Amino acid sequence: MTLKRLCRSTLENISHVARNTYVLTFRSHFLSHGVSAGQFLEIKVPQCSDILWRRPFSIHNIDPENDLVHVLFHAIGRGTTVLSMLEIGEGVEILGPLGNHFHYDEHLEEAIVVAGGLGIAPFMLMKRELRQRDIKMQLFYGVNSSDHFCALDQFADYATLHLSTDDGSRGYHGVVTDMLIPYLENLSENASKSLFVCGPTPMLRTVQTIAQQYNIAAQVSVETIMACGFGACVGCAVPMKHPVPGKKEYYLACKDGPVFHMHEIVFDD
Amino acid sequence: MTLKRLCRSTLENISHVARNTYVLTFRSHFLSHGVSAGQFLEIKVPQCSDILWRRPFSIHNIDPENDLVHVLFHAIGRGTTVLSMLEIGEGVEILGPLGNHFHYDEHLEEAIVVAGGLGIAPFMLMKRELRQRDIKMQLFYGVNSSDHFCALDQFADYATLHLSTDDGSRGYHGVVTDMLIPYLENLSENASKSLFVCGPTPMLRTVQTIAQQYNIAAQVSVETIMACGFGACVGCAVPMKHPVPGKKEYYLACKDGPVFHMHEIVFDD
Amino acid sequence: MIDLTVQIGSLTLKNPVMTASGTFGYAEEFSDLVDLNEIGAIVTKTVTPKPRPGNPPRRIVELPCGMLNSIGLPNVGIDDFIVEKIPFLQSIDTHIIINVAGTDEQGFAECVSRLEDMPGISGYELNFSCPNVKHGTTFSTDPFIAERVTKSVRRSTKRPVFAKLTPNVTSISEIGIACENGGADAVSAINTLIGMSVNTKTRKPKLATITGGYSGPAIKPVALAKVFELACKLSIPVIAIGGIATAQDALEFMIAGATAFQVGTTNFYEPDATLTIKKDLEFYCQENNIPRLADLIGSIQL
Amino acid sequence: MIDLTVQIGSLTLKNPVMTASGTFGYAEEFSDLVDLNEIGAIVTKTVTPKPRPGNPPRRIVELPCGMLNSIGLPNVGIDDFIVEKIPFLQSIDTHIIINVAGTDEQGFAECVSRLEDMPGISGYELNFSCPNVKHGTTFSTDPFIAERVTKSVRRSTKRPVFAKLTPNVTSISEIGIACENGGADAVSAINTLIGMSVNTKTRKPKLATITGGYSGPAIKPVALAKVFELACKLSIPVIAIGGIATAQDALEFMIAGATAFQVGTTNFYEPDATLTIKKDLEFYCQENNIPRLADLIGSIQL
Numbered sequence A, B: 001m002t003l004k005r006l007c008r009s010t011l012e013n014i015s016h017v018a019r020n021t022y023v024l025t026f027r028s029h030f031l032s033h034g035v036s037a038g039q040f041l042e043i044k045v046p047q048c049s050d051i052l053w054r055r056p057f058s059i060h061n062i063d064p065e066n067d068l069v070h071v072l073f074h075a076i077g078r079g080t081t082v083l084s085m086l087e088i089g090e091g092v093e094i095l096g097p098l099g100n101h102f103h104y105d106e107h108l109e110e111a112i113v114v115a116g117g118l119g120i121a122p123f124m125l126m127k128r129e130l131r132q133r134d135i136k137m138q139l140f141y142g143v144n145s146s147d148h149f150c151a152l153d154q155f156a157d158y159a160t161l162h163l164s165t166d167d168g169s170r171g172y173h174g175v176v177t178d179m180l181i182p183y184l185e186n187l188s189e190n191a192s193k194s195l196f197v198c199g200p201t202p203m204l205r206t207v208q209t210i211a212q213q214y215n216i217a218a219q220v221s222v223e224t225i226m227a228c229g230f231g232a233c234v235g236c237a238v239p240m241k242h243p244v245p246g247k248k249e250y251y252l253a254c255k256d257g258p259v260f261h262m263h264e265i266v267f268d269d
Numbered sequence C, D: 001m002i003d004l005t006v007q008i009g010s011l012t013l014k015n016p017v018m019t020a021s022g023t024f025g026y027a028e029e030f031s032d033l034v035d036l037n038e039i040g041a042i043v044t045k046t047v048t049p050k051p052r053p054g055n056p057p058r059r060i061v062e063l064p065c066g067m068l069n070s071i072g073l074p075n076v077g078i079d080d081f082i083v084e085k086i087p088f089l090q091s092i093d094t095h096i097i098i099n100v101a102g103t104d105e106q107g108f109a110e111c112v113s114r115l116e117d118m119p120g121i122s123g124y125e126l127n128f129s130c131p132n133v134k135h136g137t138t139f140s141t142d143p144f145i146a147e148r149v150t151k152s153v154r155r156s157t158k159r160p161v162f163a164k165l166t167p168n169v170t171s172i173s174e175i176g177i178a179c180e181n182g183g184a185d186a187v188s189a190i191n192t193l194i195g196m197s198v199n200t201k202t203r204k205p206k207l208a209t210i211t212g213g214y215s216g217p218a219i220k221p222v223a224l225a226k227v228f229e230l231a232c233k234l235s236i237p238v239i240a241i242g243g244i245a246t247a248q249d250a251l252e253f254m255i256a257g258a259t260a261f262q263v264g265t266t267n268f269y270e271p272d273a274t275l276t277i278k279k280d281l282e283f284y285c286q287e288n289n290i291p292r293l294a295d296l297i298g299s300i301q302l
Ligand SMILES: Cc1cc2nc3c(=O)[nH]c(=O)nc-3n(C[C@H](O)[C@H](O)[C@H](O)COP(=O)(O)OP(=O)(O)OC[C@H]3O[C@@H](n4cnc5c(N)ncnc54)[C@H](O)[C@@H]3O)c2cc1C
Pocket: A040, A055, A056, A057, A058, A059, A072, A073, A074, A075, A076, A077, A078, A079, A080, A081, A118, A121, A122, A222, A223, A224, A225, A226, A258
């Protein structure tokens, strides 16, 4: 795996792409090469010396020709709000790449991606990888309301979209997992297909049940609170489905993950 | 004395007037009326939630016709640097007016002002008051080098200037108190004259000696570290020249001052 | 209408917002900024039997998210206090708690006895814990002394007595229990942590007294742990103090078991913080359909 | 050339920059970010006789200027530690200090004995003070136990032994003196303060263990006061820990009496902080004409 590095870069662009949602673009030769979908970066919140920890974000996309890296994020708390107000040309400090990444089985023919809200973030880079490998992409993507959808056009040029909104403002009216069941129901052959999942915990829990029920492989990218992002604080514990009691009961989201096989982990609250 | 108030205002202007030195202007009907030279304001440092205390600044000048208040300040540490980067239209939170002010004896005919560096700040408002009262103003004003001088033109329209620089780049080459001695030496009558002093502690100590030697009344505005600015923290202690040992040994700079009679206080390091 | 009242022993506070001793002067300093009558209870700066000039400067240091102080309990002494400070305090329509300290058992009792006949005083807070005066903390690091002093004050007054505890001990609940046994109606916690700061240019301590009391948002997590410990172990009410700047902070303490709370350092830079917090608590109750704020006390889900 | 070396008992450190246990993993996590050989000494995460899975999540909480943790000493146990972690540590060209803990006197001695014959280990740090495990702090809140455990470890090793102290006591120097009497070559101070945080929405403690250890810049003033107290009262060296993020922070501690210092929480968000601090200390000495950094130790002007 690529070694991680501390990178100082400057902001190339920041754009408001959906409600409260931004794409931040910075230049880094190092980080735009040799990274894979699922890996993440830890970005320092500038100006706020009382905010200690860097903020973890999935690598949303890369543009290796132009040495650019994109991060898609939601301004949800103080740190991300400050990031959303950065101006082009300002310095950003980034640590990465971190964590493991999604794996594509050599027999994989179709990636069934399930994204809830900002869980969409890692899948743009995945689209790039799938296209390179000629693997089909089914994108099940649910959000609260249509103004939260991000980058639909960019996905549509390769993936088949299955959209849902909680409020029915676009696509299926309901949760994204409702759409997944009939789709899996009608699948003839599961061995060459795999689920790739990222989103809020209740969604993950549902997909975990569904995947087991339909006996389909599933990889999930989890988000936990992280102080470091590289195995130093041991704070990002994820309970193991099959622990060795008294010895090893937790994975580390940042080091053993963020991508896990669905059946390896337990989703706590 | 005017009651203090918490005022929310917006920045009308900020201008760079000398090396590292800025004039910040905001609109406030309340603070631009009924305030006097020597009084100060406590201004909140925006955006930085780890900087707790407000920053104290003398009222530099007022423009009651337009409801404007001016503060002259030096970007010296983190708080003042943030203030110097504020943009027009941003919000500022101000507490004031605070403290006492310079007094003009009814027989006062000439105010001999001694200012070192940013100690010039309160004297623009004093100029306004002196002009209204038809009291002459001699301004002894010393800085490190000529690019530190502020608002000389504005003073020159009323005061007689006696300038000095430590590096000789303008005016007398040396400390401002060197110029004061010959001036006092040649004064025929001291009773109708008074010193008004503000500047760094070593300068104050020298003026204290000189004032005593020449038997001339002197008022000084002191600066101490302040947590509150209105008598609540009891942190801004200034040693009394004539303490009541075991009972009252300190004045409060923010409440009993910031203006004191020279002979009342001791200048610590 | 939201019911914000809380009960501390025999006292009913119109709301749980109090001021922390030494951070609100004698209330007069805040009278043009805050409607004093709206505060749940005002605790005055520590008064001692004899006048005290306080410590030499430098007395205060600003730190990220906090501050150090070594004020040293300057005050005019109980005699002048009665003449100079009491009349204004009596004019305020809320509970007035006089914070007292002495250098020995008699000192505490003496202050309280002198005040006992004055109307307009609701109770006393015993400053067992100021770290800035010689022997200032022995009262609250030794449970036997803490109990004895509380008992002797208890005998001197019919009014409620709160014992204010230092966090600079191995077991704050041990001291709290001693005060409860001594007859305290409540404990107030915490006073400042012992802290220090050094000027690396001059190589001198920044405070004239070398070490001082650390306060402000930075100490909130420590205060919360201490308040929780006290609330678990004591049966008298706990009054929370330590880094409270917002209604959210106050709620954390009440959920952890505090009956009321005091706003300290925040008063210096947000002088109207007490009333902002009061208003925000009211909003919070409205939004969350909580008719009685007091129902939150100790509601922590373990 | 500036001389950055410092002496702790028989150990000469090439510079006073150490890593704090539990914040630098087993060094390997930092190997692609930091030239490990340049660090004065590396202290590893606590190892215990038996493996430990650690506490359930949530284990960490971010706070303004600080953080809480309740990691709970997860580790593979001394047996696997020797196989899995020691080889990499041995490859680093600097002092390696193994931080050990046990649930009783034997536990500490057992870890040390198992490691005693392994080359490439310079000494041991005894974690007397982790507040996140049951009975974790009794070793350093009771001077008799602290002395006894130190003695028993002392008998098990020829290598230097550092006792790591908790700040959550009335008198840290009382415990420090006990460790000195027990034969410790140095004390490390401080471990985390006990702290707490509450989620006001769910009314649950944010940490699964309710309270946890408070660390980061917010605890620096407390650490400085404790280190100063220890430096005044003990004759063995004091290794400073607590909120050190910059060379200026480190200088405050050294001036107050620390011989060396450990960088903790800062490693999480500035993983190259150790070397930045080292470089800045060198600059500082150059600019201030200080040929030997060690001359600053205890140079405080009172
Ligand atoms: C591996 C990983 C990848 C992530 N990728 C993305 C991404 O691509 N885009 C994106 O918008 N967000 C992503 N997140 C979540 C993102 O890190 C948090 O939203 C961010 O740290 C919040 O910072 P803040 O200061 O704005 O919020 P805070 O004020 O710190 O907290 C606001 C809220 O967010 C929650 N929160 C804080 N930190 C995290 C965290 N690390 N994980 C989950 N919730 C958190 C808090 O509990 C709180 O409820 C990722 C998280 C992880 C662990």
